[in-house]
Amino acid sequence: MRNKILIVKIICLVFFSFGASSQVTRQPYLQIATPNSMIIRWQTGTGVIGEIYYGYSASALTKSIKESEDERIYHEVKMTGLIPNTKYYYSVESSSKGAEDQYFITPPDKGTEIPVRIWVISDFGQTNSRDNERRLETVAQWKSFNNNDYNASFILSLGDQTEDDALYQIQHNYFSQLENVLKNSPLYTTVGNHDDHDSLYNYLRTFTLPTNAEAGGMASHTEEYYSFDYSNIHVVVLSTEIYEGKKYKAQLAWLKKDLAANKQKWLIACMHQPFHSGGYHPTDDNGSAQKRRKDWLTVLEDNGIDLVLQGHNHVYERSYLVDNLIGKASTITRANKIDTGFGRPDKEGPYRKSVVSKAHKGTIFISCTGGGVANAIKHYPKPFNIFPIAFPGSDFEGSLVIDVKGNQMDVKFICDEKNKEGSHIWDYFTIIKGN
Numbered sequence: 001m002r003n004k005i006l007i008v009k010i011i012c013l014v015f016f017s018f019g020a021s022s023q024v025t026r027q028p029y030l031q032i033a034t035p036n037s038m039i040i041r042w043q044t045g046t047g048v049i050g051e052i053y054y055g056y057s058a059s060a061l062t063k064s065i066k067e068s069e070d071e072r073i074y075h076e077v078k079m080t081g082l083i084p085n086t087k088y089y090y091s092v093e094s095s096s097k098g099a100e101d102q103y104f105i106t107p108p109d110k111g112t113e114i115p116v117r118i119w120v121i122s123d124f125g126q127t128n129s130r131d132n133e134r135r136l137e138t139v140a141q142w143k144s145f146n147n148n149d150y151n152a153s154f155i156l157s158l159g160d161q162t163e164d165d166a167l168y169q170i171q172h173n174y175f176s177q178l179e180n181v182l183k184n185s186p187l188y189t190t191v192g193n194h195d196d197h198d199s200l201y202n203y204l205r206t207f208t209l210p211t212n213a214e215a216g217g218m219a220s221h222t223e224e225y226y227s228f229d230y231s232n233i234h235v236v237v238l239s240t241e242i243y244e245g246k247k248y249k250a251q252l253a254w255l256k257k258d259l260a261a262n263k264q265k266w267l268i269a270c271m272h273q274p275f276h277s278g279g280y281h282p283t284d285d286n287g288s289a290q291k292r293r294k295d296w297l298t299v300l301e302d303n304g305i306d307l308v309l310q311g312h313n314h315v316y317e318r319s320y321l322v323d324n325l326i327g328k329a330s331t332i333t334r335a336n337k338i339d340t341g342f343g344r345p346d347k348e349g350p351y352r353k354s355v356v357s358k359a360h361k362g363t364i365f366i367s368c369t370g371g372g373v374a375n376a377i378k379h380y381p382k383p384f385n386i387f388p389i390a391f392p393g394s395d396f397e398g399s400l401v402i403d404v405k406g407n408q409m410d411v412k413f414i415c416d417e418k419n420k421e422g423s424h425i426w427d428y429f430t431i432i433k434g435n
Contacts, residue, residue: 022048025073026171027179028092028102031208033154033186033230034215035084035107039208041076042092050075054090058098061091076208082106085114102183105151107230110216111264113406116231117146119185120400122158122272122311122368125173125194134397135177137416141424142181142399145414151184154230158311158368159192159240159272167202188237191224192272192311196241200224209237218258225251227258233404234264238296240273240312243288252295259303265355265433266404267305274310274367276325281313293326304358306409306431308365309400316398316413318427321351321362338362343429350430355407364429368400368413398426407433 026043033039040052048071053061065077075092082088085108091098108114119142124135143150162169175182188209195203209223216229217236224239224247236258242248259267275293276283283289300308301323321339325332334340339362341348353361398415413427 022046022093024093026175027183028090029175029179029182030104030184030186032210032214032228033104033107035109036082037078037080037214038082038088038104038106038186039076039078040090040092041074041208043075044073047071047073050077050092051095052077052079052090052092053095053098054079054088055098056086056088058089058100058103061089061095061098064095074205084109085112101150101180103151104184104186105153107153107215110229111232113232113265116153116233116404118154118156118402118404119146119152119181120156120158120309120368120402123160123192123314124157124177125160125162125169125192132173132177135173138397138399139177139181141414141416142401145401145412145424150181152181154186154188155181156235156237156268156270156309157187157189158270158309159190160194160311161189161192161203161206162197163194164197167206170202170206188228188235188270190237190270190272190311191239191241193241218254218261220251220254220258225254229264231404232265232406233268234262234266235268235270238269238271240271240288240292243291252299255296256299259299262303265407266307266409267300267303268307268309268402269300269305270309272310273312274365275308276319276329276365277310277313277315277317277367290328297326301363302359304361305363306353307402307411308363310365310367313367315367316427317365317367318413318429319363319365321353321364321431323360323362325365343431345430350408350432353431353433355433364411364431366400366411366413368398 023045024042025045028040028042031039031041049067049069051064051066053064055061055063065079067075067077084106087103087105089098089103091102161174189207204223210226210228211219211221211223213219217227220226224242225237227234227236236255242251274283275289275297320337322336323338324336339351343351398413401412401414403410409431411429412425414424415426418424419426
């Protein structure tokens with residue numbers, strides 16, 4: 001009898017030990033989305049062989065794909081053979097039934113002009129308790145604005161996903177705050193100065209990013225900078241932490257080749273440290289910012305850049321539709337402004353750009369962050385201030401929502417606080433290509 005009890009105890013111990021070892025400690029997050037594939041990553045408490053169950057209904061996960069036979073805690077599965085613009089439910093824990101809110105939608109075929117919604121965040125890696133509140137407020141406001149849904153076509157995260165490249169901080173400050181969004185929406189990150197605090201080791205082991213043109217664009221052969229296509233949009237993600245030497249030259253050469261080959265209607269560039277800013281880190285006397293303006297911005301403007309998204313400064317700043325901003329702020333004149341309006345369709349009208357000739361038709365520069373440090377916006381001389389819209393970051397915790405449909409791009413800066421009109425939308429503008 002005692003032997004039977006002992007056997008039962010051993011079986012129970014083994015069963016519960018296995019259950020604990022396979023516990024998901026980092027919820028699934030989506031990487032490198034293409035019309036026919038999706039990468040899903042997650043983490044478990046101890047080493048197991050990961051498996052994804054998926055299907056067209058949460059109640060019928062009829063397909064599965066397993067990792068290799070090696071047990072591990074960091075899991076990565078690439079799902080292939082998917083149908084473009086299709087909703088898939090999935091689970092990393094159950095083979096029979098998934099959750100109704102755990103799904104993704106594959107991108108449409110390249111060049112297809114269907115509605116696309118992009119969510120843009122930055123500097124989510126701050127470490128104090130107030131910053132945790134801000135992150136939660138930013139995510140909650142995104143859900144509220146997005147019809148009570150976390151899903152975006154994809155997410156752009158503009159750097160500083162952590163304070164000092166520590167794995168605990170990445171989990172606590174980033175993934176734990178964003179897990180409801182990341183399980184539905186493909187994530188594309190940018191290297192920030194805090195991500196590269198001592199080395200990029202933890203950043204590179206945490207995120208899977210395009211290196212070989214898996215999602216379109218030109219192969220960069222590095223996850224530090226890359227590009228991808230989504231619908232009729234081309235996105236280039238640049239590393240401002242590469243500022244000299246062979247790597248700097250290689251990134252610039254890649255950018256030229258990538259943009260020369262691009263045929264998409266819309267062009268967005270992402271980086272952490274900005275070309276121009278009057279915020280927490282002003283750029284006029286920043287030698288690396290001056291160098292990037294001379295090298296990168298020339299290439300971007302020559303290739304018809306529409307939108308430059310930047311982080312780092314813990315403020316919200318948005319420019320007019322402008323061109324040729326290579327020099328310092330003191331050299332900027334009215335001639336640099338393609339349009340002196342705010343681009344608001346319900347007021348002075350949207351910004352308009354040609355669909356035929358792309359080069360030097362105007363660009364909007366935005367610094368956007370979800371964490372803040374109060375700082376005055378006063379570094380640009382009037383009346384030639386290129387940033388007519390600017391809010392100190394500590395008072396306006398928010399994120400950016402970009403909607404693209406065909407020839408139209410609508411951009412909104414949303415905050416948890418209401419403005420004097422009683423709206424959570426603090427800034428907005430529209431760009432229309434063609435008549």
